[in-house]
Amino acid sequence: MQIDIDIDDSRWADLELEALCETAGALVCEALGLEADLCELSVLGCDDARIRELNAEFREKDKATNVLSWPAEERGAEEDGEVPALPEPDMFGAITLGDLALAYETCIREATEQQKSAKDHILHLIIHGILHLLGYDHVRDGDAGLMEALEIRILEKQGIANPYDY
DSSP states (O other): OEEEEEESSGGGGGGTHHHHHHHHHHHHHHHHTOOGGGEEEEEEEEOHHHHHHHHHHHHSOOSOOSEEEEESSOOOOSSTTOOOOOOOOOTTSOEEEEEEEEEHHHHHHHHHHTTOOHHHHHHHHHHHHHHHHTTOOSSSHHHHHHHHHHHHHHHHTTTOOOTTOO
16 A cells, blocks of 8 residues: 655654554455555644644534544445445556544543553554545444444454454
8 A cells, every 4th residue: 555644743653653554554455355555545643733623624623533534535335334335446546545634642542541552542543544535434323333343353353452342
């Protein structure tokens, strides 16, 4: 997977954000049968102040959050609980997924509160964000169950416990 990473907050370097993004991308592609070499993703590692600005601008929510996602195209399924269609390569052979932003303080605080390692929690959030880029969501109950089950299955392959069981 081609990943363009922009680090706005130097604290992300200690958590090896690039390696976590590469792992998450490979795991999602493997789980869904996507050819990872064709996929493109942009990731911003920022702080709570920056993600709060982005959340206010794009979601009209004036608060920090852990991860935001901007899909290159809407891919959500019509029916609740239906698997979203996989993206097709464009005329250049690329699958542009979209953009993610992660907030350092929120991610670290959540990991501490949930008694998880920061890297495991952040890996989960990147996987979660990539799934959003691929049309998965958790607004409707059936969609939430589908997305969470997929996240749990992907993380189990890494030896990471169910992230929703804390």
